[in-house]
Amino acid sequence: MSMTLAPMEGVVDVYMRDILTRIGGFDLCVSEFVRVSNSVLPASVYYKYCPELKTGGRTAAGVPVHVQLMGGEPGLIAENATVVASLGALGIDLNFGCPAKTVNRRDAGASLLQYPERLHDIVAAVRKAVPAHIPVSAKMRLGYSDKTLYLENAHAIEDAGAVKLTVHARTKLEGYRAPAHWEFLAPIREALRIPVVANGEIWTPEDFVACRDVSGCTDFMIGRGAIARPSLALEIAALNTPQFQWPEILGLLERYNDLIQAMDGPLRRAGRLKQWIKLLGRTYEPSSELFMNIRRLQDPSEIIDAVRASAVA
Numbered sequence: 530m531s532m533t534l535a536p537m538e539g540v541v542d543v544y545m546r547d548i549l550t551r552i553g554g555f556d557l558c559v560s561e562f563v564r565v566s567n568s569v570l571p572a573s574v575y576y577k578y579c580p581e582l583k584t585g586g587r588t589a590a591g592v593p594v595h596v597q598l599m600g601g602e603p604g605l606i607a608e609n610a611t612v613v614a615s616l617g618a619l620g621i622d623l624n625f626g627c628p629a630k631t632v633n634r635r636d637a638g639a640s641l642l643q644y645p646e647r648l649h650d651i652v653a654a655v656r657k658a659v660p661a662h663i664p665v666s667a668k669m670r671l672g673y674s675d676k677t678l679y680l681e682n683a684h685a686i687e688d689a690g691a692v693k694l695t696v697h698a699r700t701k702l703e704g705y706r707a708p709a710h711w712e713f714l715a716p717i718r719e720a721l722r723i724p725v726v727a728n729g730e731i732w733t734p735e736d737f738v739a740c741r742d743v744s745g746c747t748d749f750m751i752g753r754g755a756i757a758r759p760s761l762a763l764e765i766a767a768l769n770t771p772q773f774q775w776p777e778i779l780g781l782l783e784r785y786n787d788l789i790q791a792m793d794g795p796l797r798r799a800g801r802l803k804q805w806i807k808l809l810g811r812t813y814e815p816s817s818e819l820f821m822n823i824r825r826l827q828d829p830s831e832i833i834d835a836v837r838a839s840a841v842a
């Protein structure tokens with residue numbers, strides 16, 4: 530069994546990875562996607578998205594972080610992958626799932642799911658470009674507007690040399706709307722030789738068990754569930770671990786606030802705090818209340834004051 534912390538642009542950054550991997554239950558993280566549109570990006574860009582490259586490619590808790598690339602041009606993405614490999618990345622993941630329009634206009638992310646041969650060419654080019662010891666993996670959705678090509682896409686990715694395939698069990702058109710279609714994961718797992726990582730809508734240990742039973746997978750990735758319930762991976766790893774109580778969550782928010790001091794711009798820091806408090810509201814009633822109180826605040830220190838006040842309330 531393995532558990533990966535999902536890549537989440539604007540959410541799962543170096544600070545969130547630090548906090549969640551210290552809690553435990555994760556075997557791997559994947560960076561936010563780095564968009565490769567028309568140039569070979571300098572090392573500074575990769576260090577920005579994955580500062581862990583400066584510490585052996587691992588979080589402080591020792592969990593490896595793979596770097597995710599997104600682009601549609603095999604030669605260019607392969608050249609960028611070479612840079613990432615030279616910086617000591619422990620693995621490279623390729624994004625075939627991002628639904629954002631700005632990306633798809635440039636024909637990357639989920640729009641590539643309409644062309645299995647293009648997925649193949651991108652994975653094959655990256656596999657060929659980076660040293661054999663660096664694993665190349667991919668993450669896809671079940672399709673773009675429908676699910677007709679999901680097996681072709683999965684085969685194309687495997688045949689091109691990917692070591693692993695994560696499947697977010699929805700189409701691009703289905704966005705982030707529940708449910709995730711875990712039942713499509715079993716046929717992919719049965720058709721491929723490489724591990725298939727199940728992803729989508731695991732919010733609780735019960736969801737995990739249901740996803741495992743329906744998909745038959747032994748490898749999983751959780752995203753929003755890990756943000757909304759920071760002990761989720763630990764609860765899954767050791768099924769009698771109790772869920773964190775609200776005071777422990779407040780401690781995590783304090784620590785996160787300390788870490789994001791390194792981030793430019795109070796508005797950005799305020800945004801990050803609000804985002805986390807809002808998602809925590811899915812699991813913790815006091816967080817929904819707290820969010821109502823802080824939603825209009827723009828000063829991160831006022832937000833953290835409200836967090837402290839909610840501890841004594």
Ligand SMILES: Cc1cc2nc3c(=O)[nH]c(=O)nc-3n(C[C@H](O)[C@H](O)[C@H](O)COP(=O)(O)O)c2cc1C
Pocket residue numbers: 535536537538539540560561562597624626627668697705728729730731750751752753754
């Ligand atoms: C805010 C946000 C940002 C995301 N950014 C990425 C990304 O950079 N790369 C990627 O492959 N998937 C990204 N995803 C998709 C997640 O990795 C994951 O596949 C999806 O959220 C479903 O899993 P979950 O239900 O456990 O959250 C993002 C999702 C969200 C909600």
